[in-house]
Amino acid sequence: MKNKHLDAIYNGIIRENPIFVLMLGMCPTLAVTTSAINGAGMGVSTTVVLILSNMLIAALRKIIPDGVRMPAYIVVVATFVTLVDFIMEAFTPDLYGALGLYIPLIVVNCIILGRAEAYASKNTVTMSACDGIGMGIGFTIALIVIGLVREFLGAGTAFGVTIYEASSVFEPIAIITKAPGAFLVLAMLAALQNKFKMKSATNGVNGGEEKGCASDCESCGGQCQ
Amino acid sequence: MSDSLSVKASPRIKTGAQWGTLMFDMEIALLPVVLFAAYRFGFGAIKVIMASVLACVLTEWLYDVCLKRKTGITNGTAVVTGLLLGLTLPSDINLYVPVIGGIFATLIVVLLYGGYGQHFMQPALASRCFLLISFADEMTTYTVDGISSATPLTVLQQGGAPSLLDMFLGNINGSIVEVSTIAVLIGFAYLIVRRAVKLIPPLVYVVSFVLYMGLFGGHGFDMSFIGAQILGGGFIFSVAFFASDIVINPRTAAGQVIYGVLLGVLTGVYRTMGFAPESVSYAIICCNLLIPLIDKFLPGKVKEAA
Numbered sequence: 138m139k140n141k142h143l144d145a146i147y148n149g150i151i152r153e154n155p156i157f158v159l160m161l162g163m164c165p166t167l168a169v170t171t172s173a174i175n176g177a178g179m180g181v182s183t184t185v186v187l188i189l190s191n192m193l194i195a196a197l198r199k200i201i202p203d204g205v206r207m208p209a210y211i212v213v214v215a216t217f218v219t220l221v222d223f224i225m226e227a228f229t230p231d232l233y234g235a236l237g238l239y240i241p242l243i244v245v246n247c248i249i250l251g252r253a254e255a256y257a258s259k260n261t262v263t264m265s266a267c268d269g270i271g272m273g274i275g276f277t278i279a280l281i282v283i284g285l286v287r288e289f290l291g292a293g294t295a296f297g298v299t300i301y302e303a304s305s306v307f308e309p310i311a312i313i314t315k316a317p318g319a320f321l322v323l324a325m326l327a328a329l330q331n332k333f334k335m336k337s338a339t340n341g342v343n344g345g346e347e348k349g350c351a352s353d354c355e356s357c358g359g360q361c362q
Numbered sequence: 363m364s365d366s367l368s369v370k371a372s373p374r375i376k377t378g379a380q381w382g383t384l385m386f387d388m389e390i391a392l393l394p395v396v397l398f399a400a401y402r403f404g405f406g407a408i409k410v411i412m413a414s415v416l417a418c419v420l421t422e423w424l425y426d427v428c429l430k431r432k433t434g435i436t437n438g439t440a441v442v443t444g445l446l447l448g449l450t451l452p453s454d455i456n457l458y459v460p461v462i463g464g465i466f467a468t469l470i471v472v473l474l475y476g477g478y479g480q481h482f483m484q485p486a487l488a489s490r491c492f493l494l495i496s497f498a499d500e501m502t503t504y505t506v507d508g509i510s511s512a513t514p515l516t517v518l519q520q521g522g523a524p525s526l527l528d529m530f531l532g533n534i535n536g537s538i539v540e541v542s543t544i545a546v547l548i549g550f551a552y553l554i555v556r557r558a559v560k561l562i563p564p565l566v567y568v569v570s571f572v573l574y575m576g577l578f579g580g581h582g583f584d585m586s587f588i589g590a591q592i593l594g595g596g597f598i599f600s601v602a603f604f605a606s607d608i609v610i611n612p613r614t615a616a617g618q619v620i621y622g623v624l625l626g627v628l629t630g631v632y633r634t635m636g637f638a639p640e641s642v643s644y645a646i647i648c649c650n651l652l653i654p655l656i657d658k659f660l661p662g663k664v665k666e667a668a
Binding site: 308351 | 424456462470474492495496497498500
């Protein structure tokens, strides 16, 4: 892709999707995706914090001393999280109640600190903003997809609308909305993403192998060695 | 990669035994249990077992077709998984439950981990736990001849004393396999004759479970209590068909002893302190997860495959 801004956004959504490829920010992913709405709320609030903190950290990247950069990043992120926290409490009280503790915990979200450390501290303000937008949209899409699958299988609804009711023919699989279901759905979606070899950082040039590890290291895209 | 370097699915050490013959032995060993279920519960139980077997076989076939590779259903492993799963369910359960269970056991527990021989957990039991959490009401409502009543273990948990003879002969309520102790023992005897089982883990499992129940069960070594604990629930079935599994077991004898003790103690802990009266399946899948650890610390000497 020629445009470097669009490329940074595309990178966050597909090639280095924070959930399915980088496997960052697993706590909120597993905990709040009991429904698509909750996933979307979590995704959007994280995106806002991510974009703003990326921009501010990129702007301050030449001022922050290397030795105390982590505490400095935390202060920047915590400021924006507090803003988002208050705004959500005031305007979306239902969603705020559903997400609960996970809003303040955005402060220690690996994606935000990871992008600050790996990207924003080395790039310009506009590029960092694009990176934040891409990563945020990638995170939000992933959370909505996971939430939608879990909601559909585990409660028979989609975005809160009932699709099917429990009957003698089929009943929602309750375990999918509980904690084990989060791991199952996340792993299945990541496996599908790998199987269909969507262009991402972890799908090597030669592609994966057929089965487990048959010690066929040459054609394996894995990083085990 | 040359053929001499290719790694085939386990069992690797036992010579002469193939997946096909082993699984055929398992099917024969399970036949008495299925026949007894047909006699005791009628057509309902057969429908449940058929649904579960079909779900397992079709899932594996579809998966192989989708991945465009030679299908492995002819060696009968999927049939055995389906049989084992179907037998652990209540006899009059809605048919979507065994179907979902079969799909989960085959697809998620086995195929996604690389197929039979590379799975790390008993597929049938993992799937039973999955169903138990998902469909709690369905899975714990047992009906025999149209009458639903408490299973012996529930009676026991509430302080009652079920009759041991009834439990042995099957005049009780429970899942399909819970009522057929004699049939399970016949199948187990057949497997021992065919040498298709490991004997150390089941023996140690029984001994450690009896010791645990005697010491910490709250009733001392009271034969009627311990007898009811052994005959109740899926204990005998799990000893005969799951603890003795030739694949999901530690490699060395010492490891198998540790595995057996863990099984016995965990089953005891779950039965005495757990909320649910029956927890053998949880105990077994927990211990399945520890097998790689046991093998790591007690690797033993692995003989070269002939």
